[in-house]
Amino acid sequence: MFRPLPLLLLGALCAAAALFVTEPDAEHELAKAAADIGPRVLEMDRGLQEFTENQTRSIASSGSGSWMADHAESMELVQARTGMELCAFIGDSLVAWSGTSSTGWSRSTAARHEPRTDGSVFLHAELVIGLLRVRAFRPVWVSPPVQNRYLIEGFHPAVHAPPGARAVSGEGVGPVISNDQGKELFRLAWNEGALEMGTWLVWRLLLLAMSAFFILAALWRSCFRLVGDGRVLIGVVLFCTTVLLLRWLTLAWGHTAPFDRWPLFDPAIYATSKFFPSLGDLLINALLFAFVASFLWACRHRIVSNGDALSVFLFGGVILALSVWITRLCIGLINDSSIDLDLYHVQSIDAYGVIALCIIAILLGSWCLVAASLVPNALPEKADRSQWVAIAGVLLISIVLHHWYGIVDTIMFLWPVPVIVLLAIGHRQTFTFLMGVVLIALLAAISTHILTKYSHGREQRERVVLAERLAAREDPVVEQLFREVAPEIRRDPAVYAMLTGTTVCGPGELEAVVRQPYFSGYWERYDIRLFGSGPQGDTRCATDLDPPRSTNDPKDAFPVGVSDMPDLFIDEWSEGDVFYHGRVAIMPNDSLPPAQLLVELQPRSSAPGFGFPELLLAGDDALALRAERYEQARYVNGLLMYSSARSSQPMHWSVALDENGERWYSVNGYDYLAKAVGKNTIMVLGIPTHGLVDKATTFSYLFTFFGLLALLVLGVRLILTRSIPSLGIGTKVRVALVLFAITGLVLFGIGSQQLLTRQFAQRTASESLEKAHAVQQELVRQLGDEKLDRDTHASYLQHLLGRLGNSFFTDITIYTPDGRLLASSRPQMFSVGLLGDRMDPLAFARLAIEGASSFVHEENIGGATFRTAYVPLLDRHGALLAHIALPRFADQHLQEEERSELLVAVVNLFVLLFAISIMLAVFISKWTTRPLDILKRSLAGVALQGANAPIRYRGKDEVGELVAVYNRKVDELRESAEKLARSEREHAWKEMARQVAHEIKNPLTPMKLGIQHFQQTWDPDAPDARARLDRFNTSMVEQIDALSRVAGDFSRFAQLSEANATVVDMNEVVRSAVDLFAGERDANIRFTPAMDPVMVMADKEHLLRVFNNLLKNALQSIPDGRSGKVEVVIRSHENAAIAEVRDNGSGIPADVRESIFEPNFTTKSSGMGLGLAMVKRMVEQAHGTVRFDTTEDSGTTFSVELPLVKEPAS
Structure with a gap:
């Protein structure tokens, strides 16, 4: 066992070593990274050259069509693993390709392109065999044009670049990475603050943690020695105050840098006070509390009070005061943090949520240790009246404290009572496995109540904020689309010619030249009014006879410019109407006088169409993602303008709101909030009402989580103590039942998950194909037998697909028979470079080469996965006009939500059945082993002189046979015991008689001889008669005393x-x-x-x-x-x-x-x-x-x- 001084020296040594672990030199680390990346890039380049050579020869030998039919699927796997894609040309015609990326090489031209596109870096290779030219590329650094949670900038995984490294182009500093020809590909640089979060920080934290461990271990040894010497109060108080003082010093004067760089120590995630400034500090405090609780547990046998009422009051007060503190901390984890602890949506629990749940488990488990250490003194086994009064006083003070802090829930201040009673029972008896399960269940039930209650309150507060935000009517999608389309309209010569011509243009020309090419697709959500003016400001044409509202603003209208868009404004009139209007100066070149196009966007009364692809929206909006959970409805002037609710919403709102402009109500299993925003807008948000099953599922999650943590702690303790307890038959039965239940549930869960996933895939494929066939029929009706050409039909088709996409709630893309892009209802996916202008090669192989009538394919863009249905577009004579693709871009989040709901449903069922199985296993094993426990106790109490009562058991099973044998042997033992006792008594009497006779015979023999001798020689007249009589008397008295001593010794031994x-x-x-x-x-x-x-x-x-x-x-x-x-x-x-x-x-x-x-x-x-x-x-x-x-x-x-x-x- 280590002494305190060496432990302190080790702690100081670790703390000193931590000071020498500093942030590495950026240039040195960058040179090391470049030394690793450079050879790896060259290896990737050689692999690309070999890939190009093999595939070129394969295409040349088998033909482009056969190659695509045979290799499309394998090329898809190669592209997913390595990123390599290729394009094969004969002349200027693209005849074969793999992948769907937009890199410049996959276009119809065969001109050579630079290996950089939109900041990305690619390796490329080219091989020519006759007329066949094959070009292949491989990504090294990917910089998506739009970055969000699906599209992330970074090196390809095959590069194995260190975290924080980035590729930059152009002149500058940083090591140069070149290809095998020595041409510079990029320069290596660090992201800002990349090295602030490296392994060096982990090593420093590890050394400081070791230092704290050694110092606390030294404190433990010193204070435990005081407790062992009988100074219990001094040792315990010194230990607790020293730990508290050290923690206060580290918070008051300790420099948290560089650990505050970790999000775990970010106050934005969690902060309540100076003592709890972050989630990381709360975790440290929880671990220190567990350390103090462990010390009290180690000293529990020496913490003995005199049992008076004051001691009961003090010990009970400590236990309940700690429970108040822990309750407040658990509530603060919900109210004072941005951590999502809503276990109803367990798929949203992130790493910080898991840490928060671990903290709750540590706090509750440590409190149980403290309570178990003090409960013998706080709850005496035989309490008198004064002690019961003290216990009642402590409970009363606990209730007052809870009310003082605003906690008026009865469960909140009474939850320690059943736990304390259970711990007291475990102290007076043997703490059994059943008691452990019940204890974990109690803690899980308490946590479930706290989390569900306060998470619901937090969700309601967030719902109010979300309602205000959703009702604000800003549309970031329209703003982004206008930002993209305005420069194109400004430079369009056709629009300028229309507005500056000699004849006045009409609404039809505006529709054909401006409306259809530029305002299709998502724009269909709005009523679009267009007003064109010439260079002199005269109105040339309009799509509406009424004048523009933006030029006739009333005094109470306040147009607000959109950020980064000086030509776009949003207006809100006194009636509550909100609309966008933008002015675009039309001038194909700077030498021409500008014409003007005024665009007004009025939201439609109902929102046709469907969502905008999240792939096209930069950044991540956590609150917007949470909005997907809610059923939404919007009322303007009491009329329903929009509804996404699955349940029916009333057409008119006529219910009064409270003074805060809110109303909470429940209808048809949904909990709704109606929130007034502005003068005449009411936003309604609803979520399903959580019932008993939902709470039982939350309880099951926590019960399983706490149980696994308890098993982990017990496993670590067994490893440290190197003691493996022997398992009794009851424990073996419980373990067998639990393992059997887990095995069955795991197999059931895996099977259910696979079944549901397969059903989901089949259902989505069926839905996509149904929509594809419906779109196919509508396009045939609209287009007839007309041959489709990209140059002449692109604008019309894009407008048509936009309308059909809104009608069928799907994205639509049309490809030519040779796989080239013809038109799309979502052109932004192609214009920003997320997709190339070629059809998916596997789909092309199935439809165009193999002649399939339909094909559903799972595709990827970055981290997003979506399904696309492909069908051919045939004219009335069966001739192929185009290929129709229905990619599900816009409902990407909906698909993910459906997948996660399937997984969560399986997990919920698994966890619920697991918790039930554990409890059933406990009770079944208890019921099964109860006769064996009775038999064990009876056997343990068997004694020759005991009562040895028979066991009453009515069962006819194996246990009943054991009981019958036991009862028979008890009867035989009783008879044998009686015989043995009788024999022993007889033997004892014989031995006692022999020994008593022997001991009595010893003095009687000299007495007999002395009396006989005295009788024969006695002469009363002899001169020494008196002396002889005295000697005879003395001798007799001595022998009688010897007899008396014999009797006394036997009497004392027997009694x-x-x-x-x-x-x-x-x-x-x-x-x-x-x-x-x-x-x-x-x-x-x-x-x-x-x-x-x-x-x-x-x-x-x-x-x-x-x-x-x-x-x-x-x-x-x-x-x-x-x-x-x-x-x-x-x-x-x-x-x-x-x-x-x-x-x-x-x-x-x-x-x-x-x-x-x-x-x-x-x-x-x-x-x-x-x-x-x-x-x-x-x-x-x-x-x-x-x-x-x-x-x-x-x-x-x-x-x-x-x-x-x-x-x-x-």
């Missing part, structure tokens, strides 16, 4: 009085015995007492007789002619007091050592041999043991061992 046990100091008792014998002649006794009092529970008179006997025997065992030495030593070892009496006498012969404690044993010439038998009986009455160690002719050592008594708390 040893009952012990009157009290707490005595063994030092004082032994000292009294030593002092008694110190005055005898030739007595050389040395006494060595223990340094501290050695308190034992024993009868003081019995204990004194024990040591009188041992000392007397020791002195009498010393033979004549030897200088006698007797040594008495008192010491304590662990939980036992030991007294040793050593002599240098003749020792005990080997042939009589086994019978030394029998009543008739003696090595002396006088006495009856009852002393050691009486010593053994008196020591065993005090629950102790007596043993000896002897060597013939050298001496004997007798050892008396008694249990130590715990000292009362200071």
Whole structure:
């Protein structure tokens, strides 16, 4: 065991070492990264060259069509693994391709392109065989044009670049990475702050954690020594205050950098006070609380009060005060943090949510340790009236404290009561596996109540904010689309010619030149009004006879410019109408006078169409993602303008709101909020009402989570203590049942998940194909037999697909028969470069080459996965006009939500069944093993002299047979015991009679001879008659005294009085015995007492007789002619007091050592041999043991061992 000083030195050494772990030099680390990346890029380049050569030869030998049919699927796997794609040209015509990326090489031109597109870096290779030219590329650095949670900038995984590294182009600093021709590909650089979060920070944290561990271990050793020396209060208080002081010092003066760079220490995630400034600090405080609780648990046997009412009040007050503190911390984790702890949507729980749940488990588990350590003093087994009053007072104060902090929930201030009662039962009895399961269930139930209640309150507050935001009517999609389309309109010569021509244009021309090419697709959500003016400001044409509203703004209209868009404004009129309007100056070149196009966007009364692809929206909006959980409806002037609710919403709103402009209500299993925003807008948000099953699922999650943490802690404890407990039959049954349940549930869960996933894929594929066929029929009706050409039909088709997409709630893309892009309802996917202008090669192979009538394919863009349905577009004569693709871009989040709901449904069912299985396993095993437990207890209580009552069991199973055998053997044992007792009594009487006769015969024989001799020689007249009579009298009296002593010895052995046990100091008792014998002649006794009092529970008179006997025997065992030495030593070892009496006498012969404690044993010439038998009986009455160690002719050592008594708390 380590001493405190070495531990302190180790802690100081680790803290000093942590100071030398600093942030690495950026240039040095960058050079190391470049040294690793450079060869890897060259290896990737060689792999690309080999790939190009192999595929070129394959295409040349088999033909482009056969190659695509045979290799499209394998090329898709290659592209997913390595990113490699290729394009094959014959002349300027693209004849084969793989992948769908937009890189410049996949276009119809065969011109050579630079390997950079939109900041991305690619390796490229080219091989020509005859007329066949194949170009391949491989991404090294990917920089998406739009970055969000699906599209992330970074190196391709095959590069194995260190985190934080980035590729930059152009002149500058940084190592150069080149291809195998020595051409510069990019320069390597670090992202801002990349090295702030490296492995060096982990090492520093690890060293500081080790330093804290060693310092706390030294504190533990020092304070535990004080507790072991009897200064319990000082040790416990010193330990707790020192830990608290050290933590306060680290928070007050400790420099948290560089650890505050970690989001775990970000106050934006969690912060309540100076003592809890972040989630990381809360975790540290929880671990320190667990450390203090463990110390109290280690000292529990020495924390003993006198049991008065004040002690009950103080100990109970500590337990309940800690429960109030923990309750507030758990509530703060919900109210004062941005962590999502809504277990109804367990798929949204992130790493911080898991940490928060771990903190809750640590706090509750540590509180249980504290309560278990103090509960014997806070809840006495036999409490009197004053103690019950103290307990009631503590509960009352706890209730007052909870109300003081605003916690008026009864469960919140009464939850410690059942836990304390359970811990008290476990203290007085054996803490069983069932009690452990019940304890975890209680803690899970408490946590479930706290999380569900306060998460619901937090969700309601967030719903109010979300309602205000959703009702604000800003549309970031329209703003983004206008930002993209305005420059194109500004430079469009057709629009300029229309507005500056000699003839006035009409609405049809605006529709054909402006509306259809630029405002299709998502724009269909709005009523679009267009007004064109010439360079002199004269109105040339309009799509509406009414004048523009934006030029006739009333005084109470306040147009607001959109950020980064000086030409776009949003207006809100007094009636509550909100609309966008934008002005675009039309001038194809700067030398021409500008014309003007005014665009007004009025939201439609209902929102046709469907969502905008999240792939096209930059950034991540967590609150917007949460909005997908809600059913939404919007009322303007009491009329329903928009509804996404699955349940029916009333067309008119006529219900009054409260003074805050809100109304909460429940209808058809949904919980709704109606929130007034502005003067005449009401936003309605609803979520499904959570019932008992939802709460049971949350309980199951927490029960499983807490159970796994408990198993982890127990496993670590078993490893540290290196002790594996033996498993009883009940435990084996429970483990077998639990493992059986887990195995069955895991198999069930895997099977259910696969089944549901397959059904989901089939359902989505079926839905996509149904829509594809419907779109196919509508396009045939709209287009007839007309051949489609990209140059002449692109604008019309894009407008048509936009309308059809809104009607069928899907994206639509049309490809030419040779796989080139013709038109799309979502042109932004192609214009920004997320997709190339070629059809998916696998779909092209299935439809165009193999002639399939339909094909559903799972495709990827970045991290987004979506399904696309492909069908051919045929004219009335069966000729192929185009290929129709229905990619599900816009409902990407909906698809993910559906997938996660399937997974969550399986997990919920699994966890719920797992929790039920655990509880059933406990009760079934208890029911199964209960007869065995009864049998075990009965067998343990079997004694020859006991009652040995038979077991009553009515079962006819194997256990019943065991019980029948036991009852039969009990009867046989009773008969045998009676016979044995009778035989022993007879033997005892015979032995007693023999011994008594022997002992009485010894004095009677000399008495008889003396009387006979006296009778024959007595002469009353003899001169010495008087002297002879006196001698005869003295001799007779001595013999009678001997008889009296024999009778007294037998009486004392047979009638040893009952012990009157009290707490005595063994030092004082032994000292009294030593002092008694110190005055005898030739007595050389040395006494060595223990340094501290050695308190034992024993009868003081019995204990004194024990040591009188041992000392007397020791002195009498010393033979004549030897200088006698007797040594008495008192010491304590662990939980036992030991007294040793050593002599240098003749020792005990080997042939009589086994019978030394029998009543008739003696090595002396006088006495009856009852002393050691009486010593053994008196020591065993005090629950102790007596043993000896002897060597013939050298001496004997007798050892008396008694249990130590715990000292009362200071």
